[in-house]
Amino acid sequence: MSCVSGKAYPSTGQEAASSHAGLHQPPACDPEDKSAGAQWIHEVKYDGYRIQLHINHDDRKAFTRSGHNRVNRFSVIAGAFNIPGHAIVDGELVVIHEERTNFSELQVDLGRGDQDRLVYFAFDLLWLDGKDLRKMTQLARCTAGAAQKGPLFRDKTVHC
Template structure:
């Protein structure tokens, strides 16, 4: 007799697998490579007619992604969890975090240009797939997506071959970088070396700890810090490039509500700075850090991370 497969319960949340940043793409046939999308990491949970979009930190943002929810709801599955990145492409066909932010801003009509680039399938029709290899999970994902075509749900293509060549081409095309994944390993929540990211330019999240006031009620420069794995804040300098007048005024109003008399990092002696509680996270693009004091080199503001 063939015993029926045990059905697993659909998890309420799965902590996402996070790639480790490396200076060069890995080599070897066990690696596959994908474009590094620049948007919001989402897990799309399907349980019958109930479809939800859960952010990297566990926030339910279902109402912000109607196009993705509609697409996922049309998949011919009973239950599933898709892992992917919600993105908006610019005129050059490159994912743009600024456009993504504008597309889902509160108070605006949700945009139909938001697309989920799905790169993994963690659960399908009562079966937890995380213990299976990436290659096996991807086969299931391709089959599920091919059952129902919808513009709001797209497969993030894998590229076989030389990681170095894939990375070089990605940079030539103006992309942020690539993510390389071991196709022979199971899904691992949290930071892992089974997934590696290689960036053409550096881009990370920083905590705002103050700002330098500008003219007309705007922000001239943000003061930011990097939070290490132990939760300790380390000063990273100022970020002014990329701040529009409209955006900086909104940021000032938000930061003024959490102003402090002294900086949260001891020993900072800068004058004319409005210090704040470390509650606002921003994404910053930069070209490296100074050796002496670990300040950001050529930083540019890319957006507020509302999901963090």
Template sequence: YDLRLEMDGVLKSWAVTRGPSLVPGEKRLAVHVEDHPLDYRNFEGVIPEGQYGAGEVIVWDKGVWIPEGDPHKGYAKGHLDFELRGEKLGGRWHLVRMARKPREKHDNWLLIKSEDDFARAPEDEDILEEMPRSVDTGRTIGDVAENKPARRSKKAAAPKQAAAPRSIRTSTVAPTQAPAADIDPSRLKGAKKAPLPNFVAPMQASSGAAPSSKEWIHEIKFDGYRVQARIEAGRVRLLSRSGLDWTKKFGDEVASALRALPLGAAIIDGEIVVETSSGASDFSGLQADLSAGRTDRFVYWVFDLLCLDGYDLRGATLLERKGLLEALLGAENGDRVRLS
């Protein structure tokens, strides 16, 4: 494995032979190697023998890194603290340079995971074994060696979730607003009375042949952040796909629109995006707004209603859940919260 972090227009690179570990405090040797051009960040294929990194290459993970403090000072000092927001890796990490020994040609660093909600226990499954495929093409190293084509869905390798939430709580809060007559979750076949769970691990895309029958519906692929809205007694929490509370990151505009919905308790699944003038989602714009603390452009595209006012709806059909979600949004469907 190679860890590559963009800095000053190049990819600072470390060879992590055993790959990253999500076990807090577990040290993985990271040998500092030459900088790579930014074009390398999307390369998949075979590097010829005799060149650095010879062999098969896939994009195992990608995303953004957020340094704590001045990254240039940390890099020069030999101690980088940072957060990763990737499709597989997340949370806080450390890169620590060790003293160079005689005759060593490269600086040896240690890659170490911090204790947080993305961490795993030593007995948990290794993320390298759990998620071996490319996040870009869905291929494995073996597929590249055999020159197999990319899978049809670029999200084939999307993870189930970077880490399980540390605690799951339930509550039984009654609705505080009177729902409209056509918003009755008890009428949905498959709906079951149940307390509101604190978090539901979101479903992720998996690879397969494109369906052609009428039993399938299709979703737009947004370039944003998957967000689960948990609404309870007028309080809104916006949770990342791993269960982290990102409500403050996204400001009050989306949360206010959700608070206005005629319900007491619900869990809604969707994605927060920033849109271009043409209406396309813009991930780089979303990242820039989050970094700048700007929240006025965020739009929450919602595509599923998992729970509503004392009922777990996951046993109902997706079309029925979407119909109930559309009725629930009513006049709120359009500005900050939109039905996908």
């Protein structure tokens, strides 16, 4: 598991100027920092690729940690979201093989251009309908996503 602070993202001072373009880096997490107490949550470490999906109506982008847009490789996942407006979703792209995430199988599938077994575990909603949610705690952001009208996803390739 990796630690995730329940705190809000720190301001970079560039939010208004950037709208929601570009990759948003999560705040650094110090597992020794006990200042949040019971406000700390944990996320499961999956064996896959961290992907940040940027949704702007029908325009979709899938950014890797290094900031490369790989939507052509992950188009099935990018198209699985049922969000009609603007959103940024952070999560992990995996292949499940023998009931476990398997990075080697993920690399093989991506090398073949095969997207049939790709699964996206969405664990954070950073932006929704013109609102920068990073100022909210992660638990509040999850609540904002759950409060959306209708399902956020078109099929079962995405889990939250």
